[in-house]
Amino acid sequence: MSELPSPVGPRDGDVTERIANGLREKGYSIILDALPPPITEDLLKRIIELEPGDFKPAGIGRQGALLVNPFVRRDHILWLDATHPADSAYLIWMETLRQGLNRRLFLGLFDYECHFAHYPPGAFYKRHLDAFKGDTNRVVTTVLYLNPGWTVADGGELRLYTLNGDEISPRILPVFGTLVVFLSADFPHAVAVANRHRYSVTGWFRVNTPMD
Secondary structure, three states: OOOOOOOOOOOOOOHHHHHHHHHHHOOEEEEOOOOOHHHHHHHHHHHHHOOHHHOEEOOEOOHHHOEOOOOOEOOEEEEOOOOOHHHHHHHHHHHHHHHHHHHHHOOOOOEEEEEEEEEOOOOOEEEEOOOOOOOOOEEEEEEEEOOOOOOHHHEOOEEEEOOOOOEOOOOEOOOOOOEEEEEOOOOOEEEOOEOOOEEEEEEEEEOOOOOO
């Protein structure tokens, strides 16, 4: 994979270090205001400019097995466009994070894919795993929230679980600028019912081969 410049990426010893430490010690990391404000602010502007029809119903599975099931999830998605300035700045930041995590944790992360996610009022996503060891190449999940002024009454919390089914406390409010990073195959998770329009950028760092 070609190396991208990183003029606005995370610097060694700050956000990357905190994320790496969280993944190493707990398997997940939650950081408020993780990215430079210009990046998150431009992504919010981008969301505001989009039309509802730009988002498509999200499905379950991949490629030919993709199915839309409103009993499991009711969010809508739009894949990022690397030619758009706001999307590009975010992708460059994530590329720098990928390099930093590889240096610290030797994960062999090869590339990154991500999309905008929109949960209209009443939408949810039931408990699921982003990856299953042995048949996927998604290793690290990232979620960046783009919701100013979000409160507990607005719902839409991210709920993380252990593989044994125990819920990790506290539940995570999708507050603007919060970045959540976790090991994809180790943490089932769910999105509670949103009571107002909820936006995020959800992505996955991947490897070239399935996990053992």
